[in-house]
Amino acid sequence: MTHPNPHIGDMLAEMLAQSGVDYVFGMPGGQTTALHDGISRRQDRIRHILMRDERNAAYAADGYARLTGKVGVCDVTVGPGSNLLPAGFLEALNASIPMLGIIGELPSDWLALREKGIASQGYDQLALFKTCSKAAFMVPSVAALPDLLRTALRIATAPRPGPVALIIPHDIFDADWDEAALPVVVDDRTRRIPYLRSVPPADDIARAAALIRKAQRPALVCGGGVHGSDAAADVTALADMLDALVVTSLSGKGAVPETRPYAAGVLNPLGAKAAIDLVPEADLVIWCGSKVSQNTGMNWTLPTPEQATITIDIDPLEHGRTFRPTIPLFGDVRDTVRALHAALGKGTAGTRPDWMERIAKIKAACEAETAEEMASTQVPVLPPRVAAEIGRRLGEDDIIVSDASFAAGWIAGYIPARKPGRQFLFARGQGGLGYSVPGAIGAATQLAPGARVVTLAGDGAFSYTIGELATQAQYNQRIVNVVINNGKLGWINLWQEIFFKNPISSSLETQGVVPGYAAAGMAMGLKGFYVEKPDEIGAALDAAFAHEGPSVVEIRIDDRATPLHGFKRRMRETEDKPRPRPGTVYKLRAWKVSPDL
Known part of the structure; x- marks a missing residue:
């Protein structure tokens, strides 16, 4: 032009x-x-x-x-x-x-x-x-x-x-x-990514297929690389014919629908207890588009020394960063999964009834616990109740943008992915506070007609980028910003209490000075809703979802609530028991060589 x-x-x-x-x-x-x-x-x-x-x-x-x-x-x-x-x-x-x-x-x-x-x-x-x-x-x-x-x-x-x-x-x-x-x-x-696609040699695909057939308790761990390769539909098709446990990283959430019987949620200290409990029981772990980071590798306790492994990744340096895989499949995730699917033929569905029964048993026990939390009528509100109310209102094309810290765990464990594809955005590269409000602005430019973006952030994270509410208002974006406000930097507050018995410097409020996030949104031209009781959440979300522009729903939550399983365990211990300083619990990561089956 x-x-x-x-x-x-x-x-x-x-x-x-x-x-x-x-x-x-x-x-x-x-x-x-x-x-x-x-x-x-x-x-x-x-x-x-x-x-x-x-x-x-x-x-x-x-x-x-x-x-x-x-x-x-x-x-x-x-x-x-x-x-x-x-x-x-x-x-x-x-x-x-x-x-x-x-x-x-x-x-x-x-x-x-x-x-x-x-x-x-x-x-x-x-x-x-x-x-x-x-x-x-x-x-x-x-x-x-x-x-x-x-x-x-x-x-x-x-x-x-x-x-x-x-x-x-x-x-x-x-x-x-x-x-x-x-x-x-x-x-x-x-x-658009990927720039080019490639597949591993046919011999490697055949070896991997043979290893999968041989396994008695296979697990598939899906990372963000699944979405980067636009491979969620193909990974779901493979998972449907495997009779394998399937979990994801936070970034990989949505690689398979979490409504499937084999899907156990997010593998992360903030994630699903069923995933954390079941993956160590697998005899073969297929790491698909996952870099096996500290969190997805559960502080590198995974894979265990006894587990055979297959890695699927376009980056050659990932096939041996923290362990040497039994079989590396170096190639684009989507095309490699398609090749593996073809090599398996009709698959292995129906061949592992004991493993599928074990998965169902562990999932049922964990889901009973989360269901109780999601139905809670407690005041101050429990975040799982907030997540449940959000989940019930999500449309098929709505996008969820998580902030860092506990918000990621409330989304990961309590709002299921119902279809394959990238519907959940998590800032996990750095895990820095303040991602959700601006991240939603970018996401909102791509919304399907009638869809909306929903963000979830703690009051600490929301404070970082609250000025971008003016941007949401200027462009009249369909964004529902949900702020779960406990008046503290929740993760740091509990860390200070558990390990130092001294929760200093993590309060965001002082007596008589309580920031109002819904009010701040209203001052910038957004709709604002403030909620203190569980039975008020639904009406506030209904009004926010019905609004054609951006809104802020601020919900006062329990300041002791945490999705972090390690914190939950320590908080159940007696309060007068001495707490180890965090420096005493970390060990040097050991590089592993995965065995064959």
Whole structure:
């Protein structure tokens, strides 16, 4: 599309639009105004969402990328804008989320003036972003920009996704664009992850199928890589014919419907007790798109030394990071699962009645306990009751965005995934507080007609990014923000109490000063609802769900409630019993070699 007096901002906006990017999240600055001008001329294909904080621009881009599989793009200006991005970049890096940060810079010939901000706002941005990105580039010239943008998008999407920083000096941004000399050429493979798909050798697939047939108690652990590969439907089809236990990481929730009899929920200290109890009993564990992190590996007690293992991952470095698998399947999750399904033929369904009976027994016992919590009429409210009320109102296309800390556990253990696909977004790359409100902004740009985004955050997490409620209101997004308010940093408060008998510095309230989050939302133009009793939750959620714009539902909860099983166990102990300091409970992780069956 030709415009009068085109500049490099036009070229960049056009390349992004042709690369499939339809939203950019960020905060304008003088050095990046050309980009915003270019986007404004292409409103039919690409739009800009104005965020209130640059860190939240990365979180919004992250939420967008998780739902779409496209590269999430955020833009910031030099200095105080760029130095807020690393938190969101680290989340995307550790969670393997495709992201591009477009970062303004001082003019190219001011290199010597960046040190100590001699030129206003200057510092070594490239050095900073090399520490928190998959790759970082300083654009040296107008001529180099198109190829560097293509390279950045390729790296962001392949082979393992991640964030890439593209730093563009002011003089390059403002330069004229000669469309004949610099034509727009894009790589359509970078429109959506995965960039390329591959499958393991047929011999490895055959060996893995034979090992699965031989197993008596197989388990399938699904991580976020299942969603990154758009493989949930294929993984569910495989699971349906295995007679195997299936659990997920937090990021993998929705890899299979949790309503299936073989599905035992989320494997995590915050997750489902049935998953935690059952996986150690397996004789074969298939790790599918999972990096077997500290939490999914239950502090690396999994896999046990006796368990045979199969790993399915597109990243070659994951086939041996914390243990050597019995059989590594190096390839794209979706195509590898399809190949494995074909090799198994009709599968092994009906061949393991004892294992399926054991799964049903453990699940029934754990579900009875959670059902009692979800039906609680206690005041202050128990969070499982909140989760149950949310779950009953969710539509098929609604999206759940979790904040960090206990909110993730209340969602993981008490709101089931009813269909395969990425419907639940968890910030687990870093697990930083404050993800849900901005993450929902990115997710809300992709909603199906009539659908909504629901966030769940504690009052501590919600406080981090409360300013972005103004963004939700500005764009009239269908977002229901649920704040479970206990007046404390819940996790830290219990940690201080359990291990130090001194819950200092974790209270968010003082006598006579009680923040009102529903009221704050109303002050920014949202609907606000405050709830103190269980029988008030339903009406407040009904009104929030019916509203065509954003809302805040604040619910006062029990400040002793925790989904963390380790905390529950310690809190059941006698209060006068000495508590070990946390430094006494950790051991050096041992690297393992998985056996054959």
